[in-house]
Amino acid sequence: MHLMFRTLLLFLTSRRRLRRGEKLGNWDVGRIQVRVLPTDLDFLRHMNNGVYLSIFDLGRFDLLIRNGLWDEFDRRGWYPVVSSESITFRKSLQLWQRFTVESRVVGYDDKGVFIEHRAIVDGEIYTQATVRGRFLKKSGGTVSIAELLEITxxxxxxxxxxxxxxxxxxxxxxxxxKAPAPSDW
Incomplete structure (x- = not known):
């Protein structure tokens, strides 16, 4: 539930940053400041590995809002989904520690868009993730890369x-x- 509040707060903050002129280009690096909260911790008292991916969602939302694409996609009935993600941990984040989430689109292939996220403390990478996402249409189907590039x-x-x-x-x-995907061990 705490991530829902963080997400709502991020939407408000990112829209305010956009109104203040902190617009991002489609290929710029976005940065948001985050603090490790008690609800982010696991039993070992550092940030839970699954929380990183949820926090990185916030970085993607900030990118889409501040480059103006969120409203355009909403107008067209498009929405983002993650199709693959991989994360590598280097150092742990501790309770109340401040860090920066850096997010950047690194390109695309025929099926999706690649985004890189980093958790940064004092200029040092603590964690890095690669995410491949795509956009779906509320009316059904997938947004093609050609349609996406018309906008971006x-x-x-x-x-x-x-x-x-x-x-x-x-x-x-x-x-x-639509293809079979049996769970055969």
Whole structure:
């Protein structure tokens, strides 16, 4: 439940930042400040591994709101979903510790958009995640990359999905939703 309050607060804060002129470009790095709360902790008293991914959701929301795409996608009846994610931990975050979530779109392939998130303390990476997402239409179906690029424009030449991320997307993919996916061990 605490993440629902954080999400609502983030939506308000990001919209206020946008009104104050803190607009982001579609390919910029977004940054939000976060503090580890008691509800973020696990039994070992550091931030629970699952909470990182929820906090990184906030980074994506901030990007979409401050670059103006959230309202445009809403107008078109599009919404984001995560299709794959992978996270690597380097150092633990402790109770009340402040950190920055950095989020950036690193590119796309034929099926999705790649976003990188980092939890940063004093300029140092504590945790890093790669997320591959896509956009669905409320009317049904998936937003194509071509439709997406009509709105966002092409990425700058220096922004490309690293080869390992492209391979990762292939390696972790499950069958399409209409195909069988039996749980055979």
């Amino acid at each position: 424009g092409p990425p700058p030449a220096d922004i490309t999905v690293p080869a390992w991320q492209k391979q990762w997307a292939v390696d972790v993919a499950l069958p399409p939703t």
